[in-house]
Amino acid sequence: MIVFNNPPFTGKEIQYMQQAAAENKKICGDGPFTKRCEEWMCAKFGVPASYLTTSGTSALEMAALLCDIKPGDEVLLPSYTFCSTADAFVQRGARLVFVDIRPDTMNIDERLLESAITEKTKAIAVVHYAGVSCEMDTIMDIAKKHHLKVVEDAAQAFGSAYKGKPLGTIGDFGCFSFHETKNFSMGEGGAILLPDLSRRDQAEIVREKGTDRSKFFRGQIDKYTWEDYGSSYLPSDLNAAYLWAQLEEYDRVRNDRMASWNYYNEELKDLASRGCFTQPVIPEGCIHNAHMYYIKLEDLETRTRLIRHLKEHDILAVFHYIPLHSSPAGLKFGRFSGEDRYTTKESERLLRLPLYFGLTEEDCAAVCSSIKDFFS
Ligand SMILES: *Cc1c(COP(=O)(O)O)cnc(C)c1O
Numbered sequence: 190m191i192v193f194n195n196p197p198f199t200g201k202e203i204q205y206m207q208q209a210a211a212e213n214k215k216i217c218g219d220g221p222f223t224k225r226c227e228e229w230m231c232a233k234f235g236v237p238a239s240y241l242t243t244s245g246t247s248a249l250e251m252a253a254l255l256c257d258i259k260p261g262d263e264v265l266l267p268s269y270t271f272c273s274t275a276d277a278f279v280q281r282g283a284r285l286v287f288v289d290i291r292p293d294t295m296n297i298d299e300r301l302l303e304s305a306i307t308e309k310t311k312a313i314a315v316v317h318y319a320g321v322s323c324e325m326d327t328i329m330d331i332a333k334k335h336h337l338k339v340v341e342d343a344a345q346a347f348g349s350a351y352k353g354k355p356l357g358t359i360g361d362f363g364c365f366s367f368h369e370t371k372n373f374s375m376g377e378g379g380a381i382l383l384p385d386l387s388r389r390d391q392a393e394i395v396r397e398k399g400t401d402r403s404k405f406f407r408g409q410i411d412k413y414t415w416e417d418y419g420s421s422y423l424p425s426d427l428n429a430a431y432l433w434a435q436l437e438e439y440d441r442v443r444n445d446r447m448a449s450w451n452y453y454n455e456e457l458k459d460l461a462s463r464g465c466f467t468q469p470v471i472p473e474g475c476i477h478n479a480h481m482y483y484i485k486l487e488d489l490e491t492r493t494r495l496i497r498h499l500k501e502h503d504i505l506a507v508f509h510y511i512p513l514h515s516s517p518a519g520l521k522f523g524r525f526s527g528e529d530r531y532t533t534k535e536s537e538r539l540l541r542l543p544l545y546f547g548l549t550e551e552d553c554a555a556v557c558s559s560i561k562d563f564f565s
Pocket of ligand 1: 246247274316342377379
């Protein structure tokens with residue numbers, strides 16, 4: 190059986206969790222492993238502040254809070270995304286305005302943004318699907334012109350870049366996920382990056398139940414108080430210990446995934462050139478992180494047959510994202526701007542192949558030969 194995903198495990202996770210519990214005696218949030226992970230991210234991505242969170246969803250919730258979204262504000266986002274991108278803003282009372290995607294990258298179509306903007310628009314939430322960047326120069330120009338905040342849902346894009354800039358560092362806030370299906374994991378977890386320090390105090394207060402406890406722990410004040418609205422977004426240091434083991438092995442994990450991605454991409458070229466399906470497009474200037482390998486079949490019916498064929502050969506391939514605008518919550522909280530030319534059609538064609546740290550070349554070969562077999 191070739192499963193679709195295995196959570197990443199590089200070897201030292203349990204040792205570090207043991208260390209957190211037995212040696213550091215620190216299993217609540219913001220312990221030594223959390224600090225290490227945060228310092229690593231700041232150095233790697235060149236940002237002055239980063240915070241681990243309990244999930245990618247909670248990182249997005251923090252971002253929505255820090256954008257000061259108020260009831261009635263509108264937020265532009267793709268419909269082709271995970272519900273958390275939308276939910277974080279809905280919780281603040283925002284109306285969702287879904288913008289169509291580009292068929293090449295499955296990312297929000299930057300050329301359609303301006304026509305979706307109204308006087309109520311406050312923010313654009315972009316999703317770097319499959320770890321491939323949105324067209325950020327255009328998006329940031331539009332945001333600047335219309336005084337909008339930009340939240341990067343970089344849940345899938347840890348370690349990706351756009352024109353030399355790490356994803357998650359370009360907009361006002363960048364959000365990562367360390368869920369077990371992502372490239373690096375802590376079980377459940379995530380992170381938020383701040384590109385400058387202007388929002389640092391507010392971010393720390395929101396994350397620490399509305400208190401200025403982070404400042405207190407740094408010794409900057411001698412007591413802490415309840416300052417503002419907040420929640421508890423800090424994960425246990427046990428989870429951070431698990432993540433730290435993987436960040437130490439960053440290159441190994443990345444190269445391993447990239448090898449599988451490249452193998453699929455080479456091996457499936459012939460079928461793609463015969464028109465059986467299309468392969469992922471990585472635009473000029475984008476560096477991806479091998480988060481996902483997908484193909485896009487002719488139509489829904491072909492996809493359903495291929496999934497069944499692969500399953501009969503013990504290979505689990507999956508699709509995802511029923512477009513949000515056609516879901517019950519999406520209908521309640523938002524509207525589609527303009528015409529749904531690609532969102533529904535392209536989402537029905539997309540199939541994700543098994544891809545995880547430790548997937549072997551033999552496994553990839555078996556997946557490819559089963560696909561070839563299907564089309565022969
Ligand atoms: C995984 C994911 C999330 C949510 O992350 P969690 O850590 O599971 O909360 C949000 N947005 C996108 C695009 C994702 O892929």
